[in-house]
Amino acid sequence: MSKFKLKISSRLLKKKVRKQSYSAPKHCRFCSSKEQLETLDYKNIDLLKGFMTERGKILPSRVSGNCYRHQRLLSTQIKIARSMALLPYCSLHF
Amino acid sequence: MMYYETFMLASTQATNDEILALEKHLDKVINNAKGKLVLFDKWGKYKLAYPVKKNVYGLYILCRYELPEEVIKDFSKELSLLFKIKYNDIIMRHVTINLPEAPSTIYLKPEPIVSRKAGSLDSFLKENKIEGFIDKEKPKNNISEQETAKKDSDKKDSDIEKEEKTEEIVEEKAEKTVEEKN
Secondary structure, eight states: OOOOSSSOHHHHHHHHHHHHHOOOOOOOOOOHHHHHHHHOOOOOOHHHHHBBTTTSSSSSHHHOOHHHHHHHHHHHHHHHHHHHHSSOOSSOOO | OOEEEEEEEEOOOHHHHHHHHHHHHHHHHHHHHHOOEEEEEEEEEEEEEEEETTTTEEEEEEEEEEEGGGGHHHHHHHHHHHHTTTTTTTEEEEEEEEEEEEEOEEEEEOTTTSSSSOOHHHHHHHTTOOHHHHHHHHOHHHEEEEEEHHHHHHHHHHHHHHHHHHHHHHHHHHHHHHHHHH
16 A cells, blocks of 8 residues: 655645635625615614624624724724613623 | 703603693793693503613603794703693603604504403414414314214224125025035
8 A cells, every 4th residue: 555645745735725715705794785784773773782792792893794884883882782781792791 | 043852751650740740830931932832642661671760660751842043042951940840750761852843643653562462372372383382272173082082983883784795695605505516
């Protein structure tokens, strides 16, 4: 049995895989439709809960795909809702 | 003209008369500042995300109004003093926000506790198909079982009769063969 040899180094192979693998392009939900932007409000809890983790942290734009401007708008709305006890600061309060 | 809305969190101990008095007071304050109150809405009972001043439940109140541009600085100071001193027992928290457009009476709000359906336990179990805890009171099934039992008994009788007939036939044939041989 002859040993199998890689013709490319492992570092280059990883790079090649990374280039070829397809990931869907991110898009901001509020940039695409004006109807969505109008619903962005501190009273609309169901929408805001979608941008939070189970424990009550705000999701980063790296995950949610929002643009810079709308991420600021969204985070301020969540903070107002938190101060009015509509949303939790942290999910567990002992 | 500028458009604003204030959102208030009241304790559940506040009576309807006290809230009506608050509405009248707010209306008077806004009219003195040459403004106009558009909306005053009481939402209902809600469960809070965390206890505020040792209260687990709370009432939410929303009001929208118009004001001239220069007045807002003095008005906001007056409003905060009013909530802190006169309505200290009723209102726990409040926030004022600048609206971009003219205030409308339509807006989104979460469902209060009262309007949510309180289903019974049996219906919940049936919906989720949990059979272990449901009471075994099924008269229809009992009737069907009795009927099946009757049918079984009838079948058994008929089978026995058939077997007897076959035995008789066999015996007759055997007799006939014996007679022919003789």
